Amino acid sequence: MTNRLSISDLGYRYGDRVALDGVSFSVAEGRFCALLGPNGAGKSTLFALLTRLFVPHSGRIEIAGIDLARAPRAALARLGVVFQQPTLDLDLTVRRNLLYFAALHGLSGRASALRVDAALDLLGVRDRAGDRARDLSGGQRRRVEIARALVHEPRLLLLDEPTVGLDAASRRSITDHVHDLAAGGLTVLWATHLVDEIRPGDDVVILHRGRVLAAAQAAAIAGAGTLLARFLELTGEGTA
Amino acid sequence: MRGWLVCFRAILLREALRFLHQRTRFLAALIRPLLWLVVFAAGFRTALGLSITPPYTTYITYEVYIVPGLCGMIQLFNGMQSSLSLVYDREMGSMRILLTSPMPRAWLLFCKVAAGAAISLLQVYAFLAVAAAAGIAMPPAGYLAALPALAVTGLMLGTIGLALSSIIRQLENFAGVMNFVIFPMFFLSSALYPLWKLAETSDLLADICAINPFTHAVELIRFALHGELNPGALGWVVAALAVFGLLAAWGYDPARGLINRRG
16 A cells, blocks of 8 residues: 655754654555544644645655645645644635635636535534634534635545544534544544544554654553553653 | 636635634724824924925925835735745644645745735725825826835735745744834834935945835835835845845745655
């Protein structure tokens, strides 16, 4: 199976502080990969590098086989992103938010409108298309952001702790939705510090203090115990 | 290339919608120069004598003199307002959506600045219309001739705002911009008084005004409003546009890691 994301020996530092150190892993096509790490592990820095908000100091990133450093525009065109911070324009309607995003990818006219409707349908929020983003609940806004990230039909979907601040029902619903997207063939990298969002069949990369501690299927990392216990053990939190 | 234009149109539309949603911003943009025109000019009319200097061919009232400066002030404030909204966007996260677009980053930033300049044109012409209704009219052809001049000055002042927004890390620091950028640029220019008048008081201040890009923006507008081109002012404005454009491009270079430094 081909890799939709390949990261090799990635390094980044803020001044003297090392944020990422020799990070390497890959995500195969159609897989749901959880990037699991406690706060401050380097997840957001990694996402900033994957979306080219930062440029890595060392290492290489390939998105759908395209080197991000050599062909950033082609690589970004194949990437869908849901950031941790809300990024909807609250004064615009849901549809206009998505059309704006589609236009940033060069899409317009009927093709763009059809894709927007399809994405909203997929996330079950098409009935709110005419509402202002401000009038949606937190969970609905997140769904809209995920729908927006799918408008340009990316090969790889990145989500940076997308359930932060949501209630339990919304969290479950969004986690299920994105797992369904992966089951449908989309490759997903889902950053989280919450173990209960990960299923046994998911791939997991455990990131801690800028280093990869483990990268395998969740069930394999958990072994005879639970993923939570193993995660705490690996990150040293379990002994505290 | 079509995709680029689609992107440009979308950014322009978004800025226009944002502007329409902020009615107080439009009112403030209109009332501020009108206040200057009515109150400030009334007080200074008698204190300042104006000689006949190009582009004027006859004696003019002080109100007529300061109209180009007030057009520039509208664009200056608009440029800084755009800068403020960029810093806000960055703090709120919506800047990420823009910067992760596959369009070239320089093009995205140009679209932002051009959209802001287009908004400033609406504000300036609304002001000119109100001023004309109050009897402070320019030669009719001047309104058309001023359009390209205002487009260039709007781009230049927007680019200064863009460059500043890459330096300003937090929204709270914006008050400093008001004190150290907007006010000195405005007062140390030919917006309110001709440079020869200032030179009577201080050669140094007149020299500072002469190298202030805003002075040349005002002079470009002043000449254009009277149907004339001021090549020197145009040269200065284009040069400032290039310098601040490069500075902004450097400021938003991903290698600098501008967005939200967190682990």
